[in-house]
Amino acid sequence: MKLNLGIFSDLGITDFIQKNEIVLFSFGIIILLLLAIMVIVAISKSKRLKTLKRMNEVSEEANQLKNAFIANMTHEIRTPLNAIVGFTTMLAEMDDLDRETRMTFLKEINDNKDSLLQLVNDLLDYSKIEANTLEYNDVEVDVNALINELCVTQNLHTHPSGIQVEFVEQLPQCRLVVDRIRFAQVVSNLVRNALKFTESGSVKVGCRRLSNQNFYFYVADTGCGIDEEGRRAVFERFVKMNYNIKGTGLGLSITKSIVEHYGGGIGVESKKGEGSTFYFTLPAGIEYKEYGKF
Incomplete structure (x- = not known):
């Protein structure tokens, strides 16, 4: 007499599944969670890399702006100082200047003085804002x-x-x-x-x-x-x-x-x-x- 082992095998698997349904369901959930965690980790890693790249770009941009600012300040400070020194020297050394020329020189000195003062005030205000110490008297x-x-x-x-x-x-x-x-x-x-x-x-x-x-x-x-x-x-x-x-x-x-x-x-x-x-x-x-x- 031959036994149909396939039927018994199917019945055994079915019986096993029925008895361990909760365990298998939990196992499936764990696998899904692990897959989700792997996906989240991969996305998070990608975002971190993008954020790091962006931070490096921002840092590089900030450095470029700062370098341009320093170079510009050197020029901005030197230009009015040179004008003030130059026109002051001419006023002191040239005795034959007429009144109109003297007034023109004085105006140039005054205008460059204002430019230099504005520059210094901007730098002082900026440093106070950065330090959160800019005062207000309302x-x-x-x-x-x-x-x-x-x-x-x-x-x-x-x-x-x-x-x-x-x-x-x-x-x-x-x-x-x-x-x-x-x-x-x-x-x-x-x-x-x-x-x-x-x-x-x-x-x-x-x-x-x-x-x-x-x-x-x-x-x-x-x-x-x-x-x-x-x-x-x-x-x-x-x-x-x-x-x-x-x-x-x-x-x-x-x-x-x-x-x-x-x-x-x-x-x-x-x-x-x-x-x-x-x-x-x-x-x-x-x-x-x-x-x-x-």
Whole structure:
């Protein structure tokens, strides 16, 4: 008599599976988990490699910017110093200079002194921002009066393009609790930046309220404009759009830090060849409303 061993074998396997169903299910889950862990580890390793690569790229980019900054600072410091020393020496050694020539030399000395002072102030402010020690002395400030004063002061300087800075839009009342010097620094930085890159046309300053009652300040120019890549980098430290134009490459970065200290935001709208509008916002909460006590 022959036995069908295949049937018994199938029955044995079926019986084994039924008796050890939980164990086999658990074993299957463990295998799936191990596979999932292997996949996660592989993905994580890939992400770490990409992150490390990106960090190296960022570090290299930062080093390049820093090296360019140091080289630029050497030039920026040397240029006004050479001018000051040169014109001072001529004034001291040349006795036959007429009054007009002397006044021209003195103006050159004064302008280069201002450039050097601005450079030193930018470096000092940047170092304080990095160390988180930049001080703010908040008081009630009549913003309309302050911006008007800044425009008048700028217009006292002779710009090669002959452009006058115009305060074209203002609120009936705009009094904020801010540091007067820092607020003036923000507006002045934006105005000076606009004048540097505008050869003809206009530079206009304005202020209005947004729908959420926050304050919106802007400086609009008809200058060379900024491309998309430049707009993304313009507020970063050490960045200069044109190394042929005087400046530290820190002014807009410092401006951004001051605005963000007060809970505001900063940005730029621009197209290459069509001018730029730099703007910043400040929260409605810093408004000084007790006008009678001002």
